[in-house]
Amino acid sequence: MAKPLKYDVPKPDWTVTKTADDEMREFVELLHQRGVLRLANTLLGSLPKVSSLVMEGLYNRSGSNAVQNISALVQLVANMPPEQFRRICLGITEGLQAAQQTRPNERDMEAPGLKGAVKLLHNDELWRDLAPLIKAARSFSEAMQQSTDDGPHAGPGATER
Amino acid sequence: MPAQKECTVYVDGEPITGPIGAPLIEILNSDVIRMPFICYHPSLGPLQTCDVCWVEVNGELARGCTLKMEEGLEVTLSNARSKAAQREGYDRIIAKHELYCTVCDNNNGDCEVHNRLFDMGIDTQRYPFQRKPYEIDASNPFYVYDPDQCILCGRCVEACQNVEVNETLTIDWNAEYPRVLWDGGRPAGESSCVSCGHCVTVCPCNALQEKSMIGMAGPFTTMPSDVKRPMIELVKEMEHTTGFTFINRLSEVDHALRESEIKRTKTVCTYCGVGCSFEIWTRDRHILKVQPVPDAPANGISTCIKGKFGWDFVNSPERLTQPLIRDGERFREASWDEAYSLIAQRLTEIREQHGTEAVAFVSSSKVSNEENYLIQKMARQIFRTNNIDNCTRYCQNPATEGLQRTVGYGADSGTIRDLEKAELLIIVGSNTADSHPVIASKIKAAKKLRNQKHIVADLRRHEMAARADIFLKPKPSTDLVWLNALARYMFDAGYADMEFIEKNVLRLEEFRQSLEPYTLEYAQQITGIPIETLKRAGDMIGTAGSVCAMWAMGVTQHETGSDTSTAISNLLLTTGNFGRPGTGGYPMRGHNNVQGADDFGAMNDIFPGYEDVTDERARKHWAKGWGVDDLPAEPGYTNHAMPAAAAEGKLKAMYIMGEDMALVDSNIQHVQQGLANLDFLVVQDIFFTRTAEFADVVLPAAPNLEKDGTFVNTERRIQRFHKVFEPIGDAKPDWVILTELASYFGYDWGYTHPSQIMDEVATLTPILAGVSYKRLEGWKSLHWPVGADGHDEPLLYTEGFHFDDGKARFHPVQWHPPQEQVDAEFDLHLNNGRLLEQFHETNLTGKVPGIVHEVPETFVEVSPELAEKRGLKDGSRVRLTSRRGSLQVRVVVTDRVQGNELYMSEHTRFNHPNILTSDHSDPAVDTPAYKDLAVKMEIISHDGPSPLPRHNFRYGKRTPVEGVEVEQKWQRPDYIRPPAGSPYPERF
Structure with missing residues (x-):
């Protein structure tokens, strides 16, 4: 006569998900x-x-320049509001596309000549178009001046050399 | 099938050819997505809620999902107006749904919202996403509803209302912020939701999601919410400048990462006999989810709570992983070699000492066809005994007998499609919504959507009875009487199909004479069903163009089980309801492989394919096939007879595979005495069962997810299932165990894959001649009989019946009252059976916490009138005593039962109703008469906690509606048809 026996299954040595x-x-x-x-x-x-x-690659002027330039670029991107950066990217993209689409034989790209140049100086529409470019050039010039004054390592977090 | 006629439509001027009447969206999108959509689902049809599929037809905008293929139809998908409308529709979707795909557990390639973003090339969020004023509902144990992710496509509502037909989900389109509602506004976990999972399966995004997926699907979804949320916010900020493209590329990378981790495997459900197949998604051994697909031949997208969510048992820490050997007062772990050697030694000794008849084998309706074949081969080839049986004896053999007597094959006459097609269903002793839930869904849908009629005969007013056109409530054990009376009424009222009978059926006169006593008056007297109700039922049957009869254990588990099954078949023959689509007899097979266990020969009197062991030609055929001289001609013990034979000392050893007969046979005190009296017992199972307590050797087996094989469902449909995991520990598939064990007896079977076993079966078994794994690849299936050329027969008897002369036979049967009767002392009738959530003795479902949360313990249902008379209420504790034993159980008062009739589920390992059941059985097939049971009831305590929690679906209040009812959305004054902009895109 077999007596009924209980059996407790031991704690499993396997897992449902992977172990470390x-x-x-x-x-x-x-x-x-x-x-x-x-x-x-x-x-x-x-x-x-x-x-x-x-x-060898890093410890020379080119390598040092590359590291510093990349750092400056990263700082620039970090300080710029995303909307402005996106506008710049879009502007560059569209500018490049416009430049690529411009063909040498298009009439408005021909030399204006002396009379034409004088006429252009009186063209309000052209000056309105050029104004942002001029402003940008001016700002760029100021920034360049400032960079020269402050040295290449100035920026947020920079203290002394 | 005749070829469908084809037509050509023009889409953006391009000719597209396809079947007339087919949905254009499916033809167009069969390769790549051309017509954008979100709410459309092939199993649900056009819901028209998402407003994404706009096209132009004859210059007017139309929702493309509604268009059917018709000759000359011209559709414009790609002009500016259509595109603008499509875009507007999509913009409204993502105003309601926050896109955070990389950290979303649904980013697995099948999210419609995510996919359309790419298909439609959308890069910006035009309407800002806004949260809704609702909390996440995580009250259901298995799934979560997140209103903030819900796009109100209504797929879930359509699936609940018209596929599952549980009628729990609705959308209140008139609310300020519409959302999906359970029972009109209850928490999901306290509603009438039956956790079938349809809603989660069809959800196109992550609004409804399996809890088992959450935090588990992707490498980035594991992070805690206090990290995830700020990360989402940061990314949403970035999207203002970057648009979607860059970030969604990251989500594509995430999806690619998941593809290397997530495994999708086709399997077949291991619970009831419907034979649902689906993909099971796993990562390592974690089951992420069960995902049904429209291609699944039996169930399509349908599942029940067990098939969808009931798989935790596979990874239960209670799984057996090592062979065990009885060693004095304990079990000790052993190697396979030691276990096999001991089994071979002891069984050989017993055979030599006591003869082959002293050894018996029990197989299982849970294991595969190949494994059933092997265990009967072991019994017959190695031990030369027919002492082999399986648990279908306990439930289904009477139905098989009834059909074999009358029409030839002991199996369903047709398919689930035939049940759906029938004009009228007669459902006898089948609580289909609980026991075969997916078939119940199909026929509830046929009733709701196509006005199919249902006559339901049952002791209990269960869901099918409550929904029936006619509910017949007979006295216990009297079904045969009203069935015979209706057969007689068919002749008397001129409904009998005499042309069919004369052409196809023998023994008419004998049958009519046998019906003489069965007048409607007599039927009323015996069954208690009023004559007028019987007449109404008779008229409905007599005038129906096509009738199917379904029955289950309410018929078979009586002394008269075979005869009542026969009476059902006689009634169908009388009315000519065999051999045509939408007709026939359909016993509802209870377990996943009840049909296969019999088909593959694990029975005491037949070889595989139903060849009789008493047939000398068959014996020679199988002896030759197995390379032995001869095989025994005498039928062996049935499994119900084995414990008695063991108790008497005739049976000395048993080998029980996948069957807990110490609990599920009737009168289990008697069964356990028999098992204890054996000299040697081997139990092969995935858990340490009650039966295993009596064993000398316990072998750890593997469930279906850990092996390959095939099952046969209730439709005779053979389906392939595939291995998902390796067996845990040292567990092995049953076919491997049997093959290895055979070699210890000197038989080198040499099987290395179950396909080789099937090839052998096909070679030797005429009705399975054309079955091969090749023909069962993917979602393909075969209905036996299968010719050598692979031709199968979904609908039987279209060209005659399965007898040599091709004729069916009336088989006269007479009613007699059961031996087990209520009397003055045992004054109550105790019916017993299943509940939707649990299964069998809970060996599997008892390991699923969510299911236990729904039904934590068994209980006895008591009618309100009896409760009042005895002073009982929900939670009262009573002692039920029969002529065999007694048990204690808590009470649930319900009008599902009437008068002095009780109902108790079989889902318990402790106070099991088989403590009470008797040894009486159907004399034709020896199936125990579980349901002929008289008890008395004593009150132990009046008060106590209710055994059925109030959150159980049975206390919910369904909200039936026609479907999504999108017209209500369109009628809102603030609904504006795309392409015009919406004032409230975030709301609906």
Whole structure:
């Protein structure tokens, strides 16, 4: 006569979602499959040489300029309201498109001649069109002056050299 | 099927060819999306709510989703006016729906709002998104409704009202801020919602979402809300300047990342016999969701609470993962080799000592066809015994018997489509809405949308009865009487189809003579159904153009189960209702593979394909197929007879696969005594069941999500299911266990995949000759009989009946009262059966917290009149005592039952009604008479908590409407038809 017996199933040693071990194993496998590990190993193997090449590239006037210019660009973008930046981007895009569409044989691109130049100086519509450009050039000139005065590293957060 | 006629329409001047009458939107969008849409769904039709699919027809704007293919139709999709209207419609959508796709759990390639953004090339938000004055509703255990994401497309309402036909969801279009409502304004989790999941399945975005998806679907969706929300706000700020394009490219990257993680696998549901198939979405072993698809052959987009949400059992920590061996007073873990060796040694010893008849096998309607085939092969080929049976004995064999007696095949005559097509359904002893919910949805829809008539006969006034045109409430165990009386009435009133009978049916005179006693007066006297009601039912049957009869365990689990099933079939033959679309007999198979377990031979008297073991030709055929000299000619023990044989010492060893017979056979004290008396018992299951407590060896098996195989549903439809996960721990699929075990007996079966088993079955079984995994790929399925060329038969008997002469037979049956009767002491009748939410003895559904939240325990339903008489109320505790045993249970007072009749669900592992049931059975097939049951009731305590929580759907109040009722939206004074701008795009 078999006596009925209870049995408590032990706490499971499996999980519904991946464990950290599973994730790590898969991560390493994928790094391997995609060639990332190979690249990283190669890079690490030749690190002294590669480091030296990188420093050679950076530690000269061009490299220093590049780093400083990129920093300035990042600061500029960070300080500019997005709407203004978007307008500038759109302006540049449209300006470039207009420039690309301009053909050398179009009549209004021909040289105006002396009489024509005098006539243009009296063309109100043309001056209205040019006004923003002139203002922009003036602001640009002022900014250039200021940059010269303040030096290349001035900006938010800059204190002294 | 005749080819559909084709026509050509012109879209933007380009000719498009397709079937006449087909929705233009589906023809156009079959490859790439050309006609933009959001609310359209192929299973729901045109809802016309989203206002995105505008086109020009004859110079007028029209909603493109309403257009059908017709010759010469000219449609303009791409002119400025159409485009402007489409754009206006979409702009209104995203004024109501916040786009944060990368951190949305629905960014999985099937979000219509997201996809249209790309298809339509939309880059800017014209109307700002605005929140609605409603909170998120997370009160349902399985899903969440977020009004801020809801676009009011109404797909959920249409699915609830006209596909599921539960009639819970509506939209109040006249509200200032319309939203989806449950029961007109209740929290979802306290409404009449049955958690079927239709609404979530069809939601085109993330307004309705499975809780199992939330925070789990994408790599960025896991983040906590206090990080997610500021991130969304930041991105929405950026969109003012960047537009959608850049950020939505990120969401496409996110979607691509998800594709590498989310796995979608087709499977077939493992609960009832409807045979719902769907995709199951998983990430690792986490089940993200069950996603039905329109292509699923039995169910389409439909599911019930169990199929949609009842899968937590697969990852239950209670799963068995290691073989166990009884070792004194405990079970200890063992290796497979040790377990197999012990089984082989002990079964061999017992066979040698006591003969092959001392060993018996029990199979399961839950395991696959291939596994049922293998266990009967093990019994017959290795042990040379027919002591093999399965749990369909407990429920369905009487229906099989009734149909085999009369029309030949013991299975449904046609398909669910035939049930939908019938003019009239006779539903006997089938609580379809609880037990076969998706079939219930199909026929409720046929009734609601196409005026199908229903005659429902049942002891309980359940949902199908409440919705019926005629509800017949007979006294318990008297169905056979009114069925015979209606058969006689068909002849008497001139409704009998004499032409059909003369051409197709034998034994007419004998049958008519057998009906002599069954006058309507006699029927009224025995059943208690008034004559006028019987006449009305008879007239409805007699005048209907096509009739299907459905029945279930309310018929079969009686001593007269086979005879009542036969009487149903006789009635259908009398009225000529076989062999035509929309006709036939449909026993509702209770488990996912009841039909397959029988079809593949796991029975004591037949080989696979219903070849009789007493037939010498069949025995020779199978012996040759299996490479043995001969096979036993005598039928073996039925599973209901096995415990008695064990108690008497005739049966010494049993091998039980996937069946908790210590709980689900009747009179379980007797069954447990038999199991305890065995010399050796092997139990193979996914959980440690009550039956396993008696075992010497317990083998850990794998559920359907961890293996490949096929099931046969109630329509005789063979469907393929696919492995989703590897088995956990050391668990193994049943077919692997049986194959490996066979080798310990010296039989090298050599199967490495279930397809090889199916190939063997097809070779040896005529009715399955053309079945192969190749023919079951994708959403394809086959209805047996399947010829070697793959031709199957969805509708049987179109060219004669399954007898040598092609004729059906009337099979006269006579009523006799059951042995188990109420009397002065045992004065109440206890009916028992299913509830929608739970299943069987809760081995599976009891592991699903949301289901347990809905129905935490079993209960006994008591009628208001009996409750008043005995001083009972909801929560009272009573002791029910039968002539076999007694149990305690809490009371629910309800008018679903009447008078001195009680109802108790079988969904419990503790106070199971089988403590009370008897050993009486149907003499024809030995199915226990679970429902012939008399009890007495004593009150233990008058007060107590109600066992059925007030949030259960049974306390909800449905809100039936015709559907989305979009006309109400159009009639609003502030609704303006696109392309004109809307004053309140954020509201509706």
